[in-house]
Amino acid sequence: MRSLQKILLLHVLACLERLTHVIAIIHGKKAPENSMQYMASVQDNNGHHVCGGFLITEEFVVSAAQCDDSSLTYVVLGNHNLKNGNHQKIKIENKLIHENYQQVGLGNDIMLIKLSEKVKLGHGVEIIQIPHAEINLKENQVCQVAGWGTTKTHGKPVDELMVVDVSVIDKQVCKEQWPDLPANVTCAGGYKTNKGFCQGDSGGPLVCHGFAVGVVSFNYYKNCNYPNKPNVYTDISKYQQLLCKTSTSHSCQHNFTFFAGIMLSLQKILLLHVLACLGRLTHVIAIIDGEKAPENSMQYMASVQNNKGEHVCGGFLITEDFVVSTAHCDEHNPTYVVLGNHNLKNGNHQKIKIENKTIHENYQQVGQGNDIMLIKLSEKVKLCHRVEIIQIPHAEINLKENQVCQVAGWGTTKTHGKPVDELRVVDVSVINPRVCKEQWPDLPANVTCAGGYGTNKGFCQGDSGGPLVCHGFAVGFASFNYNVNCNYPNKPNVYTDISKYRRWIDEVLEKKKFPKTFFCVKHLK
Structure with a gap:
């Protein structure tokens, strides 16, 4: 608890309007359409925007305590333009304010x-993830803040979501500018x-x-053109216990499902060998009937390349x-990983040499399961x-039948076509495991099926290893398909179910002495 003198001082400052807690975005730009889809507009009973917020589970939004008002009635999600009626408007059932909150500042x-x-x-x-452990942001690290507020001093709120880059400010520097800076905050921008x-x-x-690492809390005065003190955010990682206990009992579970490798019978192995030799199992996979991935999306996508700089497989960045x-990508002797640009012909990217590769110990060949590789x-x-x-x-997932997910890659877009330079993405629907098993009698364990079956959307020659993304999580990655017919695939596309290999992944990271950071992740339903 702060001293009485400090509390009184803050009261006086607030009355003088030197602490400002109705906050917006200055010198930013319109947020790209397919970005920041976790942003929420917290509104009153007249449908007027009051505060920002962000979605952390399917039924919980985080905002700032200062935003609490008896008039708060709705949360609006799903559209950056608040004047566009194409959104989800959901009534607020309850609000929980931190028990030690008194007033802004x-x-x-x-x-x-x-x-x-x-x-x-x-x-x-979409949901945005929050850190499960305390975070250490580096000074001058560039982050983003977004909102629907004014874009200049004494201006009016805007209808379209605005976003701006801000740099993290050293805590000591922030403390010098704010002598009564409260605990558990982060400073970025403004100074x-x-x-x-x-x-x-506020609340954004x-x-x-x-990761959502902070919540917009307060600023200094109303001068938005030349702010002279750091912007202050609530450090969300310091409140993890409150959020995890309240939002969902599953949010912070770290009980990993232990993987038990089951060898296929000799008959199945022989059959799969025959099928592979006949070219009926295809494991060089790409995107069919998709579209170019938006520039600011899927920035975790990786191109795994050989020593000639040729793309051989897809992948995705997890640390x-x-x-x-995929394990079968090792057949192509990958040497580099390229990240940072959807266009492989554009030199503006990061090209990093592969130090080593870890293939699952029970992998034998494509179609037999355990088709996973970690690239260091x-x-x-x-x-x-x-x-x-x-x-x-971090836990096993339960994907619903017909749930729409996405898969992306740089491979061919038609049968016997050539790989593309620009990343392509397509929506695919999850297929019931029983239906998939009927179509693939020798379907290995620990896989997910989506796309390809009864549809002309899915993957084909060019990019295995690409992730199956559902609600912002990489839940699987392309493993194998049927035949080389990309126009009318007649069997489900098969992905390795990454949740079944969570323990294996953690063990590999531990062996490589990677400092694990756990995050508050729930079951996907």
């Missing part, structure tokens, strides 16, 4: 909003720059490397120095707006 400025019903996750609405937040949208997230791909990079990637990490489930 004194800390503990965090509120959890319980929705009256689960949101429909899809193209316009010695004209970029940051101002009147219009500070996003660093794809700063580890990429996941020779150096850590530079995380930025073009390179991000994608999260993988």
Whole structure:
């Protein structure tokens, strides 16, 4: 508890309007359409935007405690333009404010909003992950903040979501500028720059490397053109216990499902060998009937290349120095991993040499399961707006039949076609495991089926290893398909189910002495 003198001082400052907690985005730009789909507009009973927020589960939104008002009634998700009626508007069921919150500027400025019903996750609405352990942001690290508030001093709120880059400020420097800085906060933007937040949208997230690490809390005065003190955010990692206990009993479980490798019978192995020899199992896979991936999307995608710089497989980044791909990609002698650009002909990317590869010990060949490989990079990637990490489930997942997910790659777009330079992405629907088993009698364990069956959308020659992404999680990756007919695939596409290999992945990371950081991840339903 702060001293009475400090509390009184903060009260006086607030009355003088030197602490500003109705905040917005200054010197930013319109957020790209397919980005930041976790952003929420918290609105009153008249449908007016009051505060920002962000979705952390299907029924919980995080915002700032200062936003609490008896008039708060709805949360709107699914559209960056608040005037566009194509969104989900859900009634607020309950609000939980931190028990030690008093007023803006004194800390503990965090509120959890319980929705009256689960949101429909899809193209316009996604969950953002929050750190499960305390985070150490580097000074000058570039993050993002977004909101619908004013874009200049004494201006009016905007209808379209705006976003701006802000740099993290050293805590000691922030403390010097804010002598009464509360505990458990992060400072970024506003100080010695004209970029940051101002009147219009508190409650919005500070996003660093794809994680919501802070909640917009307060600023200094109402001068948005030349802010002279750091912008202050609630450090969400310091409130993990509150969020995990309240939002869902599954949020912070770390009970991993132990993988038990089961060898196929000799008959099945022989049969699979025959099928492979006949070319009926295809494991060089690409995207059929898709479209170019939006520039600011899927920034975890990796091109695994040989020593000639030729693309041989897809992959995806799960830590700063580890990429996941398929075990059968090792046949192509991969040497480099390229990240940071959807166009492989564009030299503006990070090309990193592969240090070593770890293939699952029970892998034999494509079609027999355990088709997973971890690629250790020779150096850590530079995380930025073009390179991000994608999260993988920490517990087993239950994907619903017909659930729409995405798969991406650089391979051919038609039968016997040539690989493409620009990343392609396509929606695929999850197939019931029983139906998949009927079509693949010798289907290996620990796989997921999606696309290809009864549809002309899926993968084909060119890019195995690419992730199957559902609600922002990499839940699987392309393993094998049937024949080389990409126009009318007649069997389900098969992916390795990554959640079944979570323990194996953690063991590999541990052996490579990678410092694990656990995140608050729930079951996908």
